Amino acid sequence: MTTLKEVAKRAGVSVGTVSNVVTGTVPVSSARRERVLAAISELGYQPNHVARSLKLRRTKMLGMVISDITNPFFSQMVRGAEDAALRRNYLLLTFNTDDRAEREKEVISVLRSQRVDGILLVVASEQRRPSHILETIRRGIPVVCLDRLPPGVSVDSVTVDNTGAARDCVQHLLKLGHRKIGIIAGSLSLQTASEGLQGYKEALAEAGIDPRPEWILQGNFRIESGYRLGRQLLTSLDRPTALFISNNLMALGILKALAELDLRCPEDVALATFDELPLMEAFRPHLTAVAQPAYSFGYSGAELLIQRIESKTHAKTPVAIRLPTELKIKESTLGYRFSTRQDCACLLGNS
Amino acid sequence: MTTLKEVAKRAGVSVGTVSNVVTGTVPVSSARRERVLAAISELGYQPNHVARSLKLRRTKMLGMVISDITNPFFSQMVRGAEDAALRRNYLLLTFNTDDRAEREKEVISVLRSQRVDGILLVVASEQRRPSHILETIRRGIPVVCLDRLPPGVSVDSVTVDNTGAARDCVQHLLKLGHRKIGIIAGSLSLQTASEGLQGYKEALAEAGIDPRPEWILQGNFRIESGYRLGRQLLTSLDRPTALFISNNLMALGILKALAELDLRCPEDVALATFDELPLMEAFRPHLTAVAQPAYSFGYSGAELLIQRIESKTHAKTPVAIRLPTELKIKESTLGYRFSTRQDCACLLGNS
DNA sequence: ATGAAAGCGCTAACAT
DNA sequence: ATGTTAGCGCTTTCAT
16 A cells, blocks of 8 residues: 655655645645655545544544434434435444343444544443443443443433433323223333333323223334334234334334234224335335434434534533424224224324 | 563564464473463563555455445345455455445545455446456456346346346346336446346347336436335326336335325336335235345355455356345235135245 | 654564 | 564654
């Protein structure tokens, strides 16, 4: 690999001059600049970012820790973060944890060894005040948590109001006349999942309905678990007439179960889910969903993180960005108790 | 950040000794090792990978260049590559090009500046003998191309037989009795897309059918383009009875068009697509698809790349790994000309 | 405006 | 087995 020194030799100038041409921070006479530029292109010189990082003690790299890139929610988030990062000339180093706390620990350790300038984190650890995260922050590496917050840690974050969104969604089912509403929640050790369950319970409580324990199921956010729990719930003797599902993948699993059991949606069971995805438009019935701004999670998170990195001001109070969600009502809940199009239109209008 | 030097001072040994403890390449007396280990954990020392990379002139980082991480095919591929890389202690630096050649150039330049040890590349450039790729290889940075091959470049690769897979798939439609078969191809500047079209034409030719230009449409691998072209084709006066679609996202778009136009599948039009995804199991009708081993593309590619990096032997002949595809026949093509379950079962059996 | 030189944190060759 | 040191490629301060 060509080095600054070789370029300098070829152009007949000092390494300092070449560096000044490359970085553009110090003016260089145009005659010399020309010669340097010529030498650079003749030799195909590419600045060594590793050496620069060592010297400057910053890498212009961001660590990104998510649970699984093959989950569309996270791939959107990563794309958002990458787009924001590249605009500011930062690169993204991404890792999957599969929501396993020990993987998260390892990954953060790797990221620190790599000397990333900051970390975007979708926490896996359910543990209170996780030391690896606290320690990272204490060492001056900015961390922005996305979607979920580690309990007991004061840290910048980008989240949505999961409780409120779940409550709105279940209220929508109640308004349609449903009284027997089940929930497929995510793993309750994750904050988002327990918030979703909380919203579900609040909505039922407001309507004066006692939650039925056998209709509250805990999954793991994967297709397979939605399928399995869906079958379980839908084949039970006294099955709910509506289901609230805490994420997109489990919803897909339930659709599969539905098809196998020859149940119609929304006639036999109405379905409402968290997370909306472009590809869900192709599904029939079109699913009622709480749309989460997956891309924005990443984009805003990266912007906030870079701002923290570059402003150096060790802020005392964390910034908490709250992104809006939107309940998008579609066929999977409509049509159940309604016979005329007018009724539906009216309901769509004020929701 | 704590450095080796500080650890050495604390433990009362030389930096060399600390380095030897950390890397484990040279034996250190257990008494001193203990002291070093103690100092490391007291100070929370994390080796500086940047400095190590500069010194060793290798980063243990792999560059990965794909078109778009939000496309499930590529997110699976990235996950495969990451799993293979981590097993060998390499990290993955991923970039999206959106299939734009100039982005690819920029990204590869960044990767070279980062001094990645090798590059996994899903090529975007349709240009012959693209200089940025040739130059990268010439400089001794191993490149493994995934899924597609840049024209005129001798390079390691992991691909599938797109032509053969497309031909098999169209032959399946022909066997069912279809004579009016359309194709939604990808952007024909991409090798995979033109191979798919080639297979389609071969199958028709063997059956003695002349291709109808108005039934050969070119999309761009996105949901929206499948939707648009699907509507176009399905609303035409003389529409095909079966459709071969070159990727998963466009197939989803067509399903959306189908639902809007109130057409049934497979009764009104049979559908067969490239790419199979776990989440497609939830769709009804279940789509007949050529299953591509997306995860394996990444996994095998990363393994091959690392082998190249570590064996240093500048191989003269490129390795070309061919992964198998599998035609998975489902409801979206079956049931069209068959009235009894027996017929279907029989057909499923010998395909 | 330009050159010389120190030093970022590490590894490995060399000396002991 | 352990300590000492050169140098990886770069930026930047200090002279000039």
